[in-house]
Amino acid sequence: MYRPEVDIELYLRNINQYKWLITLMFIVTALALAIAGYNKQKVFSSYSTLELGSETLSERLIEGAAETTESKTIADRAEELVFSRKLMSELARNLGAVDGEIDTQSEEIALNRIQSQVSLNGRGDNYIQLVFDDADPFTAKQGAEQILELYMAEENQSRVGGASEAYEMLDQQVQRIEGELTEAEELLKSYKNEKLDGGVTTEADINRQMISLQGELSQAKRDLSESEIQYSTLSRQLESEARETVNVGKQSGIQKTIDALESKLAELRTNYYDDYPDIVELKREIANQKQLLRNEKNKARNTSDLDDSVYLNEAYQEMKLNRNNAKTRMDTMRIRVRELEKNIKQLQEQGKTVLVVDAKLSQLQREYETKQSNYVDYKARLERARMTKTMATDYQSDITIYEAPFLPVSPSGLRFMHYLLGGLVLGMGLPLGLIYLLQFFSQQVKSREMLTDMGIPVLVSMGKVKTQVDHRVERIDKSLRYILLAGSLVILTTMVMFKVFARGGI
Amino acid sequence: MSNFSKALDKIISKETGGNQTRGISLGAAGDHQRAFEYEDRVTSRRLEASQGIKKMYQPRLYTERELNSLRFVLADEKAVEQRAALEELRNQIADGNAAVGKTVLITSPIDSPAVSVFSRNLASILTTDESVTAIIIDMVNTKESLQLTDSLKQPGVRDFVQDDSLSVKDVIYPTGIQRMRVIPTGSGLAQMGELLRTTRMRVLLKDVTRRYRERYTIIIAPPINSVSDVELLNEYADQIILAVPYSKTMKRDVIRAMGKLDKTKFLGTVMLDVIEKFKTPLDRLGLG
Structure with a gap:
């Protein structure tokens, strides 16, 4: 695979082919740069070097009390300050470029010129250079001194002013937040007083009371049930005891009468016939007594009315007393159950109110906590700002002058010599590079390998058949190129000589 | 068959349009003999051609x-x-x-x-x-x-x-x-x-x-x-x-x-x- 970019022979042929291009480009480039360098005004630079962010005494003493400003931030601020219109205007006035305020277009141009003479260069992480360029070395030094002085004054003012401003602002913030915090605290307190002291308890209390009341209600219901059972049992027992007492009382008296009558009847029957009037009478009487007994039994079964004998019965009396006690307890329990149910219902109603109160209370509590947190945060910032303000006032600045402005003895930047050498190198390199690029991208057939690479055989390569005229033209061509080259070298040498002897150096 | 013989066969084949007997090995002595005969024929023909070509009209030559x-x-x-x-x-x-x-x-x-x-x-x-x-x-x-x-x-x-x-x-x-x-x-x-x-x-x-x-x-x-x-x-x-x-x-x-x-x-x-x-x-x- 043929690669034209590495074909040195082709490159040498191309150089030969484009020798006029090379010659002209060399002459034009070398002369142009030499003329530019020759006419370039000398620039003298004076500068001061500042060390940024050096640790101050207060920082060493109160480590961590206040935040130290990073040097990079200081450098950024320095750039803003140095190139601020205020500082530049002051510099222009001090250097006499403008008088008073900048109003006219010519004054604006003068200001821009002054601004273009100032530059700020970083040197490592902690150093910056304030540079002032001028054609006159004394003016360069004066400018560098002025810019340094103005910058330091502005920096100090900016630092102290900034720290005070920050402190004032934070103080106002703290006072505002303190007022808001007090207000929130009062609001929370009054709400608590209003709701909680007015009987409104919390949701947890409601739950606790509800559990307790439900427990009591269950107990009361159990007790009521027991009392009702006891009452009904005693009532049944009391009725039974009364019937027993009737049998023992009236029925036994009638039976005794019947027994006496029947005994008398039996006695009479032993002596008289049944139709004897006494016997008939006795029979009738016995029948009446029996009927009476039956009536009594029925009466005792059907009526509760008890006779005095019953009431006088001790067991009955005791039972009745117990039953009355049971009834009293039963009634008491019923009342208690009703009360408890009423309380539970009230508590449920109260629970609904408590949810709303809780939500409001949480909101107030949150607001209060937020304001409290802000207050603590701002209070800490205020303290730091106070420390910074104190440090800024006490120690002025953490920027120190590492190098003061000096009087430059040699011009800075590119000089004639650099332009001259650059022109010579560029004058050679530019056309040669161009030719190389041309060789790389060209699709012209310029080598046997290019054709053989395409599978096309190459029999021979022949140079141009030249006539005498051609040879003569070539000689003239060559001479002309040499003359041009020599002429340009003579011009360059003359410029160098003139620069050395007339202007004192290249 | 030697490389020389192969090359020779190829050339003769081209010269005669492929009618020449190919692939028959005559041995080293035979190869040499055949090569000499071929060269003689080629040289003779080229000599003949160059004689004819010399007669081509040539008004002038470039300086x-x-x-x-x-x-x-x-x-x-x-x-x-x-x-x-x-x-x-x-x-x-x-x-x-x-x-x-x-x-x-x-x-x-x-x-x-x-x-x-x-x-x-x-x-x-x-x-x-x-x-x-x-x-x-x-x-x-x-x-x-x-x-x-x-x-x-x-x-x-x-x-x-x-x-x-x-x-x-x-x-x-x-x-x-x-x-x-x-x-x-x-x-x-x-x-x-x-x-x-x-x-x-x-x-x-x-x-x-x-x-x-x-x-x-x-x-x-x-x-x-x-x-x-x-x-x-x-x-x-x-x-x-x-x-x-x-x-x-x-x-x-x-x-x-x-x-x-x-x-x-x-x-x-x-x-x-x-x-x-x-x-x-x-x-x-x-x-x-």
């Missing part, structure tokens, strides 16, 4: 100055490389038998006067052998081609094709080079591409290419990419050479031209007007 102004490669120190290249090319064209003439078609992808210069130099180098002649049929009307004939108004290819009254011998002219003839482009407004298809053109080419066994015919064809029907000339050529002017021809032009040429007759390309490489100080000291 060295004229040769130089006509861009002929001279046999001096300044053109050693070019002459060597031409001689190498001559050998490749002759392919071991310089005494038998051939028709060589020379064309190029683009128009360039270098093609005419190269063609006449090739014809010139071919005629250094006194037993052969060369004729150039110039179909490209350039300043260089007109220089070869004494008068610009002499009829040439165009005139022959357009004027039936002209015979072939009327358009063949001697040059200032011995044994070298030329048929110039001639005058007329007709495009060469149109003339290539005519019967008169066929007559001309057939006549010129087949008349003499010892004559090399160099057809300088117009640029194949810019003139139509140049590929028709493939038919008349024994060998085809594509001339590629240095740094003026693009790769795509070469590829396009190759597509129109007869591959079986294609001999190869010739790079023309190659620029010398820049001589570095090391080259000048002989260290490059």
Whole structure:
């Protein structure tokens, strides 16, 4: 695979082919740069070097009390300050470029010129250079001194002013937040007083009371049930005891009468016939007594009315007393159950109110906590700002002058010599590079390998058949190129000589 | 069979049109005997041809100055490389038998006067052998081609094709080079591409290419990419050479031209007007 970019022979042929291009480009480039360098005004630079962010005494003493400003931030601020219109205007006035305020277009141009003479260069992480360029070395030094002085004054003012401003602002913030915090605290307190002291308890209390009341209600219901059972049992027992007492009382008296009558009847029957009037009478009487007994039994079964004998019965009396006690307890329990149910219902109603109160209370509590947190945060910032303000006032600045402005003895930047050498190198390199690029991208057939690479055989390569005229033209061509080259070298040498002897150096 | 014997068989075969018995090994003594007999025959025939050729009309010869102004490669120190290249090319064209003439078609992808210069130099180098002649049929009307004939108004290819009254011998002219003839482009407004298809053109080419066994015919064809029907000339050529002017021809032009040429007759390309490489100080000291 043929690669034209590495074909040195082709490159040498191309150089030969484009020798006029090379010659002209060399002459034009070398002369142009030499003329530019020759006419370039000398620039003298004076500068001061500042060390940024050096640790101050207060920082060493109160480590961590206040935040130290990073040097990079200081450098950024320095750039803003140095190139601020205020500082530049002051510099222009001090250097006499403008008088008073900048109003006219010519004054604006003068200001821009002054601004273009100032530059700020970083040197490592902690150093910056304030540079002032001028054609006159004394003016360069004066400018560098002025810019340094103005910058330091502005920096100090900016630092102290900034720290005070920050402190004032934070103080106002703290006072505002303190007022808001007090207000929130009062609001929370009054709400608590209003709701909680007015009987409104919390949701947890409601739950606790509800559990307790439900427990009591269950107990009361159990007790009521027991009392009702006891009452009904005693009532049944009391009725039974009364019937027993009737049998023992009236029925036994009638039976005794019947027994006496029947005994008398039996006695009479032993002596008289049944139709004897006494016997008939006795029979009738016995029948009446029996009927009476039956009536009594029925009466005792059907009526509760008890006779005095019953009431006088001790067991009955005791039972009745117990039953009355049971009834009293039963009634008491019923009342208690009703009360408890009423309380539970009230508590449920109260629970609904408590949810709303809780939500409001949480909101107030949150607001209060937020304001409290802000207050603590701002209070800490205020303290730091106070420390910074104190440090800024006490120690002025953490920027120190590492190098003061000096009087430059040699011009800075590119000089004639650099332009001259650059022109010579560029004058050679530019056309040669161009030719190389041309060789790389060209699709012209310029080598046997290019054709053989395409599978096309190459029999021979022949140079141009030249006539005498051609040879003569070539000689003239060559001479002309040499003359041009020599002429340009003579011009360059003359410029160098003139620069050395007339202007004192290249 | 020795290499010499093989080469000899090849040459004899070409000479006799393939009728000679081949492949019969006669041994070393037989080979030598056969070679001597062949050389005798060739020498005899060439001597006969050169005697006849000496009788060709030659009004005058170019002076060295004229040769130089006509861009002929001279046999001096300044053109050693070019002459060597031409001689190498001559050998490749002759392919071991310089005494038998051939028709060589020379064309190029683009128009360039270098093609005419190269063609006449090739014809010139071919005629250094006194037993052969060369004729150039110039179909490209350039300043260089007109220089070869004494008068610009002499009829040439165009005139022959357009004027039936002209015979072939009327358009063949001697040059200032011995044994070298030329048929110039001639005058007329007709495009060469149109003339290539005519019967008169066929007559001309057939006549010129087949008349003499010892004559090399160099057809300088117009640029194949810019003139139509140049590929028709493939038919008349024994060998085809594509001339590629240095740094003026693009790769795509070469590829396009190759597509129109007869591959079986294609001999190869010739790079023309190659620029010398820049001589570095090391080259000048002989260290490059």
